[in-house]
Amino acid sequence: MEQHDRLNGIATFVQAAEVGSFALAAERMRVTRSAVSKSIAKLEQRLGVRLFHRTTRQQSLTDDGQAYYERCVRALAELDAAGAALDSARREPTGRLRVSAPVLLGRHCIAPVLMALMIEHPRLSVEMSFNDRVVDLVEEGFDLAIRIGALPDSGILAARRLGPxxxxxxxxxSYLDQHGRPTNADELVGHDCVVYARSGDDVTWRVRDGDGRVRELRIDGRLRFDDLQAIADAAIAGAGLARLPCWLLARYVRTGELELVMDSERIPSIEVHAVWPQSRYLPLKTRVAIDALVSAIPGILESTTLQHRTPERKSPKTR
Incomplete structure (x- = not known):
């Protein structure tokens, strides 16, 4: 038990050193702040040195603390490598997998795949967080995240493409009957648009013209949301044109609530990736989740690709 407490104390110390805050370390480790403080105090007492300069707002490493941190990181890396080697030898993924995904894509496309994976592997548990912001995987303790769009260069993250x-x-x-049906990029100008926007950023729509060239149109939508379902609801209510992912749009086209103006052949696709903290040893739970997503998500996304069909017009009822 004493040896276990020592290792826990070292892991707690490293966590606090990396985030610079006992409170944040406690949040990430899902323990109380006092538990972190007591653990580090015991470690300092055992070592006979002060590891942190403490202030009311943050904690910073002393010179002794910095030297000890560097050695602890190397030691924990070796322990992680030993655990990963054992993990790789197992055939059954175990433990909790923490995943971050965009709200609607996560709920409708990612979650079903991971729930099926959890059912297949009884010793695996899954915790999903739905959020459209870009999370810091290392800072917030996620094993895996789903990203839509171009990925920035990163030396700390690895990625695998899931599909377009x-x-x-x-x-x-009703909107198109009243305002007309645009057939090319130029005719989109002047239409009311419901757009996806966050933090007041300018919105552009990428559209292929008749020659196949991609044009970027700056859209000045009077109605903006940071939620795709709200955009779909507004479009159904007749608020204007909307650009929506096909997996969300398909059901409304089938019911006739929305009509295609420009199909997926005219609108360039966006890449979807799974990303995770780069490591020499990838835990089995993360690896099987990535493999499951790579296997399932392309088919899910492809099955909802929409191509333009001339809408059927119902004849008015005669009295």
Whole structure:
């Protein structure tokens, strides 16, 4: 038990050193702040040195603390490597897998795949966080995240492509009956648009013209949301044109609530990736989740690709 407490104390110390805050370390480790403080105090007492300079707002390493941290990181890396070697020898993934994914894509496409994986492996548990912001995997303790769009260069993250996310421009038939049906990029100008926007950033729609060249159109939508379902609901209500991912749009096209204006052949797709903290040893639970997503997600995304069809017009009822 004493040896276990010593190792826990070292892991707690490294966590606190990396985030610079006992409170944040406690949050990441899911323990109380006092538990972190007591653990580090015991470690300092055992070593006979002060590891942190303490202030009311943050904690910073002393010179002794910095030297000890560097050795502890190397030691924990070796322990992680030993655990990963054993993990690789297992055939059954175990433990908790923490995943971050965009809200609607996560709920409708990612979660079903991971729930099926959890059922297949009874010793695996999954914790999913749905959020459209870009999370810091290392800082927030996620094993895996799903990202939509181009990935920035990163020396701390690894990535694997899951497939292209196709989109289309649509509107309610009532809106198009009143305002006309645009057939090219130029005719989109002047239409009311419901757009996805965050933090006040300018919005552009990428559209292929008749020659296949991609044009970027700056859209000045009067109605903006940071939620795709709200955009779909507004479009159905007749608020204007909307660009939506095909996996979300398909059901509304089938019911006739929305009509395609420009299909997925006219709207360039966006890549979807799984990303995870780069490491020499990838835990089995993360590896099987990535493999499951790579196997399932392309088919899910491809199955909802929409191509333009001439909408059927119902004849008015005669009295």
């Amino acid at each position: 996310l196709s989109g289309a421009i649509c509107a309610a038939p």
